[in-house]
Amino acid sequence: MKRVPLARAAVAALAVLAVAACGKAAPDTSSSGGTTSTAGAGSALSPTTPAATGTAGRITWATYRDVGTIDPIQAFDYPENTVLTALCDSLLRQAPDGTMGPGLATLTHPDEKTTVITLKDGPKFYDGKAVTADDVLFSLQRAADPKGGGFYPQVFSRVASMKKTSDKVVTISLKEPDFWLDGELSQMPGIVVQKAFAESKGRKFGTPQGGLMCAGPYKVSSWKPGSTLNAVRNDDYWDASHKAKVAEIDFKGVPDDSSMTSGLLTGGIDGSYVQALSTIDQLKADKNKVSVFEGPSFASDAIVLSNLKGTLKDVKVRQALSLAIDRKAYIQNVYHGAAQLPRTLANPGTWGYGKDIFQADWDKLPDPNPNIAKAKDLIKQAGAAGKTITLGMTTEVAQLNTAANAIRQAGQAIGLTVKFKAVSAQNFINFFTDPKAREGIDGFPTVNYPDYADPAAFYNTIVMPDGSQNYSGFADPQITKAMNDARSTADPAERAKFVAQAGDRIMDQLPWIPMAAINTTLITSSKLTGAPVSFAYMGGPWANLLGSTGSGS
Amino acid sequence: MRSFVARRAAMLVAALLVSSFVIFGSLDLAPGDPLATLTGGRTLPPEAVASLRAQYHLDDPFLTRYVDWLGNAVLHGDLGTSIAFRGTVTSLIGARVGTTLALVAYASLLIILFGVGLGTLSGLRRGALDTGIVATSSVLAAVPSFVAAIILLSVFSVNLGWFPALGAGEGFVDGIWHLTLPAVALALSAMAIVVRVTRVAVRTEMGREHVQTAVSRGIPYSLLVRRHVLRNAAIPVTTVVGITITSLIALSAVVERAFSLDGLGAALVQAALSKDFAVVQGISLVFVAAFVVANVLVDVLYAVLDPRVAMGSRAT
Numbered sequence: 089m090k091r092v093p094l095a096r097a098a099v100a101a102l103a104v105l106a107v108a109a110c111g112k113a114a115p116d117t118s119s120s121g122g123t124t125s126t127a128g129a130g131s132a133l134s135p136t137t138p139a140a141t142g143t144a145g146r147i148t149w150a151t152y153r154d155v156g157t158i159d160p161i162q163a164f165d166y167p168e169n170t171v172l173t174a175l176c177d178s179l180l181r182q183a184p185d186g187t188m189g190p191g192l193a194t195l196t197h198p199d200e201k202t203t204v205i206t207l208k209d210g211p212k213f214y215d216g217k218a219v220t221a222d223d224v225l226f227s228l229q230r231a232a233d234p235k236g237g238g239f240y241p242q243v244f245s246r247v248a249s250m251k252k253t254s255d256k257v258v259t260i261s262l263k264e265p266d267f268w269l270d271g272e273l274s275q276m277p278g279i280v281v282q283k284a285f286a287e288s289k290g291r292k293f294g295t296p297q298g299g300l301m302c303a304g305p306y307k308v309s310s311w312k313p314g315s316t317l318n319a320v321r322n323d324d325y326w327d328a329s330h331k332a333k334v335a336e337i338d339f340k341g342v343p344d345d346s347s348m349t350s351g352l353l354t355g356g357i358d359g360s361y362v363q364a365l366s367t368i369d370q371l372k373a374d375k376n377k378v379s380v381f382e383g384p385s386f387a388s389d390a391i392v393l394s395n396l397k398g399t400l401k402d403v404k405v406r407q408a409l410s411l412a413i414d415r416k417a418y419i420q421n422v423y424h425g426a427a428q429l430p431r432t433l434a435n436p437g438t439w440g441y442g443k444d445i446f447q448a449d450w451d452k453l454p455d456p457n458p459n460i461a462k463a464k465d466l467i468k469q470a471g472a473a474g475k476t477i478t479l480g481m482t483t484e485v486a487q488l489n490t491a492a493n494a495i496r497q498a499g500q501a502i503g504l505t506v507k508f509k510a511v512s513a514q515n516f517i518n519f520f521t522d523p524k525a526r527e528g529i530d531g532f533p534t535v536n537y538p539d540y541a542d543p544a545a546f547y548n549t550i551v552m553p554d555g556s557q558n559y560s561g562f563a564d565p566q567i568t569k570a571m572n573d574a575r576s577t578a579d580p581a582e583r584a585k586f587v588a589q590a591g592d593r594i595m596d597q598l599p600w601i602p603m604a605a606i607n608t609t610l611i612t613s614s615k616l617t618g619a620p621v622s623f624a625y626m627g628g629p630w631a632n633l634l635g636s637t638g639s640g641s
Numbered sequence: 642m643r644s645f646v647a648r649r650a651a652m653l654v655a656a657l658l659v660s661s662f663v664i665f666g667s668l669d670l671a672p673g674d675p676l677a678t679l680t681g682g683r684t685l686p687p688e689a690v691a692s693l694r695a696q697y698h699l700d701d702p703f704l705t706r707y708v709d710w711l712g713n714a715v716l717h718g719d720l721g722t723s724i725a726f727r728g729t730v731t732s733l734i735g736a737r738v739g740t741t742l743a744l745v746a747y748a749s750l751l752i753i754l755f756g757v758g759l760g761t762l763s764g765l766r767r768g769a770l771d772t773g774i775v776a777t778s779s780v781l782a783a784v785p786s787f788v789a790a791i792i793l794l795s796v797f798s799v800n801l802g803w804f805p806a807l808g809a810g811e812g813f814v815d816g817i818w819h820l821t822l823p824a825v826a827l828a829l830s831a832m833a834i835v836v837r838v839t840r841v842a843v844r845t846e847m848g849r850e851h852v853q854t855a856v857s858r859g860i861p862y863s864l865l866v867r868r869h870v871l872r873n874a875a876i877p878v879t880t881v882v883g884i885t886i887t888s889l890i891a892l893s894a895v896v897e898r899a900f901s902l903d904g905l906g907a908a909l910v911q912a913a914l915s916k917d918f919a920v921v922q923g924i925s926l927v928f929v930a931a932f933v934v935a936n937v938l939v940d941v942l943y944a945v946l947d948p949r950v951a952m953g954s955r956a957t
Contacts (some may be wrong), residue, residue, distance in 0.1 A: 148808075153911060156904075157727045234688035237696065241689060291696075295727040312730030314734035314911075314920075340901065343911070344808065347901045350806035351792045357807070383864040521676075 106308065119588055133437075133607060134260055135184040139616030139636025146336040147358035147616065149631075150348055154341030155317050158308065159294025160279035161231045161238025167625070169276070171339050174631035175329075176302035177223070178278035180270065182628025184620030186384070186440035186541025188274045192219060192303060195273070200265040200578055205273075207256040208316050212326045213282045214307045221252045228258065228284035231276075236289075241279040242556070243269065253582065266574035267583060268548070271440070271540040275627030305332040305632035316340045324432045325355075325632075333618070333635030352378050356397060359612035359634070363535075364487055364609055369416035378611055383621030384437030385608040387537040389427065389487070391479075391495060391601040394519070394559040394582045395530045399475040399504070406598040408466035409461050411522065412498035419604045422487050426609060429455045432543065432591045433550070437608070437623055438475055440541025442584020449588040453595065456602070463502045473503040480532035484513035491533035491603055526559060540627055544574050551590070551599055559588055562599040569616070649940075653933045660929045661714075661922060663822040665707050668918050675699060675724055697724055710922070716780075720926075721919030725912065730923035732863040738927070740809045741893055741904035743816060747824035748885045753801065754830040757878060760839025764874075765866065774836060782833035786892055790899035797822060807901035823900045827892060831885035838881045842874035849873075855891065875946050883939035887932050 089333035116285040151167035163172050181191035192211045196204045211219040214586045230236050232244035245268040260269070272278065281293075285301035292298030296313045317339040321332040342348045342357065343443040349367040351357035353374060362368070372380045374409060393400055400406050419427045428436070431453040439446040467473055477499055481492035492508060509529050511518070518525035519532045536557070538545035549557040551567050567590050574586035594600075618633045619625070654884040676690065676699060698709070713719040720730035798806040810819030828932050846852060852869050860869075894906025901907075905924050911922035 115643040154726070157724045159727075162727075235692045237689070237692060239689075296732070313723065313726040314908050315734040315736055338807070342901045343907075344898050344901065346791055346794065347807055347899055350799045351901065353799045354802060356805050570783065 093489050102557070113252075116128070126130075126364060133220055133382065135186070135383045135437075135620055135622035135624065137379075137610070137612075137619060137621055138617050138637070140333050140616070140633065140637070142333070142636035142638050144299075144334045144616065144634075144636045146338065147334055147339045147613075148340055148351075148356065150340055150342040150351065150357045150360035152341070152363065153343050154314050155339055156314075157294050158300045158311075158317075159238075160281065160302075161236060161240055161275045161293065162487050164239050166361070166363065167339070167341065169626040170630075171440050172276065173280065173309065173625060173628060174304070174319060174337065175300065176281075176304040177629070178209070178274055178489065178627070180274035180278060182274045182440075182624045184383075184621065184622045184628075184630075186386075186437065186624060188271065188440060188540070191274070191278070192280055193224070195270055197267075197578060200576065203254075203257045203260040203262065203269060205260070205288075210326045211280075211303045212228045212324065213303050215283075215285075215301065215321060216324060217282070217391050219280055219282075221255055221258050222257045222635045223283045224280050224323050225250060225252045226286070227280045228260075228277070230281075230286070232462050234409075237278075240272070243272040243277050265578075267544060267578060268542070271542050275539050283612050293497075300453065305330060305412045309336070315578040319631075330632050332632040334631070337631060339593055352613070355613065359610070359616055359619070362609050362611055364423065365609070366486070366611065368426070375614070377612050377614055379617070381610040382607040384472075384623065385435055385537070385606050386438050386541065386546070386626070387535055387606045387608075387624040388430065388435050388602060389422075389491065389535050389604040389606055390430075390433060390530050390533070391491065391603060392519075392534050392557070392559065393531040393598070393600055394480075394526045396560040396562060396599075398530055399472060399477050402472065403597055404466040404470040404472040405472045405475075405504075406601065407596075408463040408472075408502055409495070409498055409504070410456065410598055410601045410637050411463035411466070412495055412502045412540075413456070413601070413603070414458050414498070415494075415603060418490065420495045422490050423604060423606060425434055426607045427459075427604040428607070429593070430605045431455060432601045433594050433600060434538075434543030434546045434591060435605040436603070438538060438546060439584075441580035442587075445581055445588055446543070447586035449592065453592070453610070457620060458498075460501055463574065467504070469504050474505065476505040476507055477531070478507045478509055478529045480511065480516075480519045480529040482511055482513050482516045485516070487535070488516065488533045494603070495531075495533075495601075510575060520557070523559075531601075533603070537623065537626075540622070542587070544571060544583075547571060547587070547590055547594060551594060558599075560599065562597075564593065564597050564599075567593050567597065581633065581639075582614045643700065643857045646933075649933075649937050653758075653930065656929055656933050657926055661711070661926055662707065664925050665710070665918070666703070668916070668921060669703050669749055671776075671916075674749070675918060697722075701906050720923040723912070723917050723920045724745075725915045725917045725920070730919045733920060734905065734923055734927060737903055737908055740902050741890075741897070741906060742821055743809070744823055744893055744896070744904060745886070745889050747817075747820050748828040748889050751824055751828040752832045752835055752885060752889075753882060756827075756835030757839050758880070759834040760878075761871065763836065763876075764840040764843025765870075771840075775840070777837040780832035780833075781829050782837070784830055786826050786830065787895045787899055789829045790896055791821045793826050794899070795800055807900050809904075815824065823902060826899070827889055827896045831889065833877070833895075835881055835885060839874065839878050841868055842877045846870040846874045872946070876943065879939060879942050879946065883935065887935040890928050890931050 129434050136407040151170055155167045155171050157168060158172060159596045160172055160176060163169050168640045178191050179193045180187055180188045180195060193205045199205060205217060205224060214220060225533060230502045231238050244326045246262050248256060248261045248263045250260050279302060282301040286293045289298035295301055299308060305322055305325045307322045311317040311318040319337045321335050325331050342351060345366050349370060352371060371378050415429055431450050434449060479492050479495060479602055481488055483489045492562055496506040549555045552571060553563050570586045571588035574583045577583040577586060608621055608623050610619060615636055616634060617637045618635050619630050698706055712723055722729055723733055726733055758775050763771045779798035785941050794806055797804050804817050804822045808819055810816040846869055855865050855869050893904060897904040899912060905927060909924040
């Protein structure tokens with residue numbers, strides 16, 4: 089559903105330009121010295137850090153760029169999501185392990201086509217006014233409105249109507265059963281903003297001039313466009329047991345890897361959730377100053393196959409290519425070991441429900457280790473020897489460059505020719521957005537993640553005929569059926585079975601080729617602890633869990 | 642004097658007008674779509690896309706957009722709205738201009754103080770000191786500011802802990818403390834060039850006939866240096882200092898990024914990457930204006946330094 093965004097890629101490109109000599113070489117199949125200690129672990133990574141025991145004063149939290157907006161329906165990228173999850177509560181609450189529980193409200197399903205949202209007693213906005221069903225309805229309609237300027241109208245595609253049915257209750261009627269909507273209501277589209285405030289601000293809502301009014305553990309104290317956003321603890325936060333321990337947080341955009349590193353080492357930055365930070369080993373070595381945590385993530389590193397009519401039409405060729413990739417070397421090279429071998433396309437960090445089912449499925453599947461002999465045999469069967477694959481790529485972002493080269497190496501090992509169509513980092517996003525850019529190419533690398541912990545939320549965009557990232561027109565009746573069954577199944581364990589089924593078949597049919605199941609990396613000052621080390625920070629509360637390791641300061 | 646000012650003001654306006662058109666045009670021609678920034682590359686329903694395109698006037702023809710922008714800028718002082726920061730460009734510039742101004746001023750001060758100072762010293766004194774200064778400046782002149790930034794950060798911030806690694810600080814003293822490393826990183830190579838030019842200029846003046854004559858007449862050394870050497874050496878030095886300082890304005894982007902300063906340069910880079918037209922346009926124009934104004938100041942200085950130079954004509 090989401091991908092490593094343009095700006096991040098471009099920023100990484102600049103970082104690469106700045107240290108031009110440090111470009112990574114392609115992983116070498118012959119010397120796979122690095123091993124991934126967590127390979128095959130499934131969901132074994134812990135999503136939490138030791139609980140905070142004391143309070144803390146003012147801290148600086150870094151994001152890869154400055155925050156652009158704090159309107160929840162326009163948030164999709166790391167900086168905005170990180171800040172909004174600190175500021176606002178959603179209807180449901182994502183826990184560090186990806187499970188969902190009641191947030192501002194509880195959700196019930198009297199029948200499979202009805203979702204009832206019942207507000208808890210007590211939720212209050214920053215100004216002390218109670219959160220009402222009117223506010224909930226307004227927020228949901230705002231998110232669902234295609235003309236509202238938000239990114240989430242598709243989430244409501246199965247909604248027939250939304251109505252306030254009492255002071256505390258909003259009832260959603262569905263055209264078809266949709267148990268994916270619940271997950272969406274645990275993050276950005278489920279954030280409740282105050283109707284009166286939002287209406288009075290109009291288009292300025294969520295901007296530095298308009299501000300924000302929601303119910304959450306922090307509120308914005310000062311924010312100038314394109315610079316540090318200062319948030320202070322909301323002392324009247326309605327959920328007394330989850331009050332914040334850190335008094336003030338400055339959210340600062342730090343696009344430069346070396347600046348991020350020196351900031352963390354000198355105490356100028358107190359923490360950050362980082363994405364493929366090139367200096368991570370240097371930070372890990374300095375245990376006195378910073379703590380580096382790794383946990384589960386929703387993000388998958390994969391190759392998008394955008395054209396299944398050419399060389400990759402035959403599933404045997406896709407399987408052969410996948411079999412020829414040395415993922416261990418790739419993971420060591422790009423993630424310094426902070427990723428797992430992907431047995432499924434979705435990251436184990438997305439198992440927000442039905443964990444036993446997904447784990448059993450994972451355990452059953454083989455690690456994707458290279459098997460050149462088998463791959464060559466498949467190529468022979470398909471009669472594809474000597475054929476060409478063209479990959480869209482950019483040499484300016486190390487991860488994307490390395491991924492493309494890993495595929496080239498895999499292709500060459502089995503007698504395929506892999507050509508590159510290289511573009512600048514800024515233009516890489518066009519492969520996703522512009523059909524013309526995809527002409528003549530068979531695929532391109534990506535890092536991609538769903539909005540909440542559900543493998544289906546990820547698969548949905550790739551394998552469903554109307555999926556937003558189904559560029560190849562991929563359609564497999566078995567997968568489509570399993571996915572539709574999952575969407576309409578209320579029982580989580582039963583739903584997980586359908587999703588796992590779809591996942592297995594996806595690994596067989598390979599609409600995309602998975603490269604790595606990435607870990608979430610959290611770096612904090614050694615004086616701080618408590619924040620979840622999982623992708624839940626993108627959708628659920630994290631900042632109010634943060635505090636000092638000692639007895640206070 | 643009045644005609645000089647009027648001419649220069651007209652030049653400034655013309656420069657702004659031409660550059661605004663060129664920047665606007667080149668952004669329009671560059672590949673990529675601002676919509677990608679607005680949507681993060683997500684596939685949105687057609688209504689949502691249409692609504693965003695309409696809100697930010699992305700489908701209007703180029704000239705219409707340019708004329709609209711120009712009209713708002715001239716009539717209302719409104720430079721447009723940033724698509725990435727959802728705020729007005731004027732407020733974005735307002736929030737950031739102070740940092741860049743302070744950084745460039747600090748770096749300029751370092752260049753003038755140390756560049757001219759050490760260059761003069763080196764020009765007047767032959768020997769080990771001179772050799773040392775020449776050797777050091779040769780090395781420093783070749784160090785680009787992003788390399789200087791990384792070295793300074795790792796030595797003085799991470800290892801010694803004398804200076805903060807990022808941010809611009811709050812208040813005057815804290816600000817100076819925060820901006821010292823960035824200003825040094827920005828000034829270093831320019832400073833080295835100024836040292837060398839000043840040294841050569843002073844040497845040349847020292848060898849001139851009128852200076853030799855003055856020496857033979859027994860004019861005190863300090864007076865000789867001040868009145869006969871420095872005054873004359875000041876003209877080429879002013880030219881070089883002027884050029885290097887104006888170039889700092891553009892170079893500041895690199896240093897601001899390396900030290901995570903909320904300045905105009907850093908915002909310009911970010912905006913260019915995300916095709917945030919209005920911000921690129923607004924900040925570029927601020928830079929163009931600063932460039933023109935700096936050049937005017939240099940011209941005025943020529944006239945002050947050399948009475949033979951009429952106001953507004955170039956010293957050669």
